Amino acid sequence: MKPAIILSKTLPDDLRQRLDAHFNVTDIDGLTPENLDKYAHAFQQAEGLLKSGGQVDATLLAAAPRLRAVSTISAGYDNVDVEALTQREIVLMHTPTVLTETVADIMMALVLASARRVVELAEFVRANGWDGSISPELFAIDVHHKKMGILGMGRIGMALAQRAHFGFSMDILYHARKPHSEVDSRYKARYTDLETLLRESDFVCISLPLTEQTYHLIGRDQLAMMKKSAILINAGRGPVVDESALIEALKQGAIYAAGLDVFEEEPLPMNSALLSLPNVVALPHVGSATHETRYGMARDAVDNLIAALSGKVEKNCVNPQVLKS
Numbered sequence: 001m002k003p004a005i006i007l008s009k010t011l012p013d014d015l016r017q018r019l020d021a022h023f024n025v026t027d028i029d030g031l032t033p034e035n036l037d038k039y040a041h042a043f044q045q046a047e048g049l050l051k052s053g054g055q056v057d058a059t060l061l062a063a064a065p066r067l068r069a070v071s072t073i074s075a076g077y078d079n080v081d082v083e084a085l086t087q088r089e090i091v092l093m094h095t096p097t098v099l100t101e102t103v104a105d106i107m108m109a110l111v112l113a114s115a116r117r118v119v120e121l122a123e124f125v126r127a128n129g130w131d132g133s134i135s136p137e138l139f140a141i142d143v144h145h146k147k148m149g150i151l152g153m154g155r156i157g158m159a160l161a162q163r164a165h166f167g168f169s170m171d172i173l174y175h176a177r178k179p180h181s182e183v184d185s186r187y188k189a190r191y192t193d194l195e196t197l198l199r200e201s202d203f204v205c206i207s208l209p210l211t212e213q214t215y216h217l218i219g220r221d222q223l224a225m226m227k228k229s230a231i232l233i234n235a236g237r238g239p240v241v242d243e244s245a246l247i248e249a250l251k252q253g254a255i256y257a258a259g260l261d262v263f264e265e266e267p268l269p270m271n272s273a274l275l276s277l278p279n280v281v282a283l284p285h286v287g288s289a290t291h292e293t294r295y296g297m298a299r300d301a302v303d304n305l306i307a308a309l310s311g312k313v314e315k316n317c318v319n320p321q322v323l324k325s
């Protein structure tokens, strides 16, 4: 008999067929408390879960006593209780590599859009403001040959360094848990402590995961260390930055601008002060949202679940210690 799984995401037809060939699939429209009740029998039976958003926590795990693998269509897994999964010897799979270049592209887009005021100036043209030569109040700041500080020198951080160093002749500083000698030599990058990175960088770019250690890593004190002309870019996770402190810093001109793909609350509430600040470029968490990459993520997540439930995991596993035990 095919193993039972829960699917909480609509997949492209060919991937759905691949999943059906391996599993008995129950579709649900999200990991909500209501669906835990409504599909209680399916959760009781499920050996696998394929999901994108939604929490995988103690409540869900209690409802799914036969669960052996969770496959998330994402690189980040801050909404999954990894420790609880590991204790239950449930494998957690994710989709990091396929999206790396695409997320680095959106970070570079945010760097350019916020420094060159792309959104603000496009709105100015649309509003019929362009009636002569552009005055200096509308001038922007350069990106090329500036200093980029990257927080979190992992897959995405490195792909961003590649773009910034080779494409824009930027100096690269980075802060991570440890120096990476290959990064230092390839991008002529310099490993620094957090404070040095904040004080020296023209662009502070966050590609960190959300963990207990990174929660509000950038708050009022850290924003105060940044140059007045500096720009903050965040495509890691919203809560890495204390959003109220960021709003204050932007309002007071303590930093020049921010380019954000992620927020403390998503979707970003329409009454957020961020939306009334001209020096903010806000995107709806679209770092990986291209047709090619979203397809690749779904494909990898399907393959990851098949591998995990057949005991053939070779990559993309968050808690490989479960495989060894």
Ligand SMILES: NC(=O)c1ccc[n+]([C@@H]2O[C@H](COP(=O)([O-])OP(=O)(O)OC[C@H]3O[C@@H](n4cnc5c(N)ncnc54)[C@H](O)[C@@H]3O)[C@@H](O)[C@H]2O)c1
Pocket: 075, 076, 077, 096, 099, 100, 103, 151, 152, 153, 154, 155, 156, 157, 175, 176, 177, 178, 207, 208, 209, 210, 211, 213, 214, 235, 236, 237, 261, 262, 285, 286, 287, 288
């Ligand atoms: N905006 C988006 O759409 C989008 C898409 C994909 C990933 N992400 C986010 O980007 C994150 C990074 O993805 P990745 O593939 O580069 O992951 P990664 O694991 O390759 O890199 C993360 C880096 O952060 C460093 N790090 C972790 N904790 C740290 C700390 N306390 N201090 C300093 N450095 C620390 C790690 O050492 C690692 O080098 C994901 O976890 C996810 O939250 C966002």
Ligand SMILES: O=C(O)[C@H](O)CO
Pocket: 073, 074, 075, 076, 077, 099, 287, 288
């Ligand atoms: O982590 C990721 O892959 C993106 O942020 C989507 O959740």
